[in-house]
Amino acid sequence: MQKLHDALERVGKVVLGKDEQIRLAVACMLARGHLLIEDLPGMGKTTLAHALSRIFSLDYQRVQFTSDMLPADILGVSVFDPDSRRFELRKGPVFTQLLLADEINRATPKTQSALLEAMEERQVTQDGESRPLPQPFFVVATQNPLDQGGTFPLPESQLDRFLMRISLGYPAPEAEMSLLRAGDLRERALDMSPALTVAELMALMAEVEQVHASEDLLDYLQRLLEHSRGCGWFTAGLSPRAGLGVLRAARAWALLDKRKYVIPEDIQAVLKPVCEHRLQSASGGTAGGAASRLLEAVPVVR
């Protein structure tokens, strides 16, 4: 546990002033979820992904998505080997532990869905042969919310594959000052020494599942989900999968707080990143502020 907090602290020295987002990203990893970062270029998305891979000593691959990309560019391709007279798979970048999928919305739906299938199944099927992906397997995808020209926005069904969506945003003035003093921090991210081994990380992930969620807490979560369906604010309410996602994320959040049980604060902390990309406002457009409206409307204790 202590190592985990050291890790958080050290990532915080590279991605300045974003403790909340770092914590969320780590919670997302602990909950075995994939992360979508929606932000403008240059806000530190890549630095964060680098830092996370280094600190947990994970293999790291980066794919810059473009519109002429094919599924094989990610998954790999079978090549005929004349010596052995057999087809051999050249593994694509997806065979890694942490994949940074930059600007995922630039790729065609076909390519997107190849990646998303891999994310869900945690295996790649090619030529009738299934190959498991390494353990653990995380995808950190980014997309630019403003520049929508020539992009293929992810449909809701695929957004659902990401456990959380966060955005980093501009740094606070003090953080920006120290950033300017320190210069580019990406180099430092690459030089970071690991804080946890992969085995330790896997152990923590197993521990997340042991975090206790009481009846009262499940009741609160259930009422939140129900309210999202009955209130008429959204085109569709939260799905059961979203509910499970909230619970997993809340468990991870509780563990980060060194607790063996989930409290309503944990639910409230993760509700926004877990739910807002799954909701669409009934009046059109995205459901900004949806989580805080839900939290305001639903009593914590019945």
Place this chain on the structure above:
Amino acid sequence: MRVYQVPQHAFLLLVGGALLAAAPHLLLGPPWLRILLPLLLLARVLIQRGRLAMPGRMVRVVLLAGVVLGTLYTHGTVLGPEAGTCLLIAAFGLKTLEMFRLRDAYVLLVLGYFVLATTFLFYQSPLAALYVFVVMVLLTASLVGINRPETGARSRTHLRLASVMLLQALPLMVLLFVLVPRIAPLWALEFQSEGARTGMSDSMAPGEVSRLTESTELAFRVEFEGAVPSPAERYWRGMTYSLFDGRRWSQASPGGLPRPDLVIFPGQGTAPWHEQLQAQHAAMADTDAAPVYRYRVVQEASRRPWLYTLAVPFVRGPARGIGQVRDFRLVKEGDIEQRFAYSVESYPLLTAAVGLPDWERDFNLALPELGNPRSRQLAQRLFDAEGGDVEAYALRVLAHFRQEPFYYTLEPPLLGGNTVDEFLFDTRRGFCEHYASAFAFMMRAAGVPARIVAGYQGGELNPVGNHLRVHQYHAHAWAEIWIDGQGWVEFDPTGAVAPERIERGMDRFLGREMGALQNLLSGAAFSRNPLLARLRNSIDYLQFSWQKWVLGYDESSQMAFLERWLKDVSPLRIGLVLLIGTVAILLPVALWVLLRRRGPPRSPLQREYRALRKQLLRSNIAVSEGLPPRAVSETVARACPAAADAIRAWVSQYEQAAYAEHADAQALQRLRRLRRALRWRLRRSALSG
């Protein structure tokens, strides 16, 4: 002491409700009130925002004194409806600066309802009722709001709850309105007169009736049972003028006459003339052949006692406070200060049987000794030419008006000393009062008893409600003379000069005579566009129905209504019907509340959490329901630092009990103990702070 903070989500409703509740009075009230109230509310807004401190006791006392002085200055008193509401509203505004506790907010809202109710003192239209209902929703919504001080609440949900509550109350309101006995007010409200009202007065000089035609105000509405008389028959008699001083005709009677000789109120004895009339009435009522008009007049407040009726009128139904006058009119006991309704039946009786005693003959022959010599000569000459036949003479005078170049105009030239002479021989332009006056003068000069009748002629038929609307511009004056063997016979010299005025109505006549603006005001412009005309008629019908059924639902119509439905009206029966009606209305609501779908029942732990929230509310600490336990404890710690440790202990115990894996059996008791300790802390800090 902590000053009570109105929850943000209720504050706008409260201020808006207060402003709108007072708004109708601000329109009527003195200018200083119009400025003061918005200023006070603005001050309250600034206090809420923390830009201004609550005013001290001195400031409030000075403001209160200023308000009382202002009321005294404007109205000369602090009693009576106008001054009372003025003071009430000013005090209502001041109360907003005195909201130190939740209790003060309740007082303010109750005052607000009261202010709202006083709207009906000055406005009684259906629109006013709708307005009051809407503002009542606002006030009720703010009442809902201050009872839910959590920060997360929304104004819109308050509004919805308030609307539902008031709509549920509507059927109950109707039931109470219909059934609860009308009780005479404990004190009479005397309104300060708003200067002279337009309308007929008890005397008439040349030029006065024509001035009335500039007013488009409503005089009264009439609803007929059966046929509506033709325009030429719509002569609404209000007064007779018998005394002429050479210029002005006045309503008067010779001194020293006993009252019963002139007017009989029910239960005040009788007189020969009255018995005569009643006998004739009874005889006529038995024969169905007699032409009769049965109608109900709803008269606007005129501040005079005169009632307006056709031909020879008799009151139908209980005639409380309505007297019969010797000259075939009805009067009310006391002036008409509010809209007044009465049912009448009118017969075209021969009035000779009532008789013309010497005093009445002399009184209706009297002329000033001097003046108008040419008219007297003309009268004598024409009377002699007809050989002394009264009826032929009267027709001869009418023919004179018709044959000579007389003109009927709204703007007659001014007349000097000998009004009748100047009109008859020089100007020859006049309005109805000139013709009636000249006609009556000519009659009296020839020895024929004559008097002027004043009232209204015509009326605009509203086809939607089939009722007549009579406006001030329908004001008219005509004459009647005594013919032996026939009694009093009416003559309208205006009809000889301008027959279209009588037959087609004043509205058409005005349409031709008046300028565009007056045209618009009188509604003549509306009548040309069929759609607008129908709209106007429908609105008029709505107003009339409102007056009849809602405003006119007084003690007597309530009794009549209840007798029809309950047969025997006793307090017991009314009570029973009230009870049954109330149960019938409330039962479905109660069933709905009891049977509607609810979630699973609360556990003891959840009830304990509720109890804590209630505890905090009582100590005036607003906590949103969506706040998780730890945030609750921080809120409480900020609001009341003395209780910080107690609330933290409670919350950490609760968290263990509700969310940890191994809850222990004693947790609930421990929580209760901790809550008691917290209560003690909160109370002590409230007392000492």
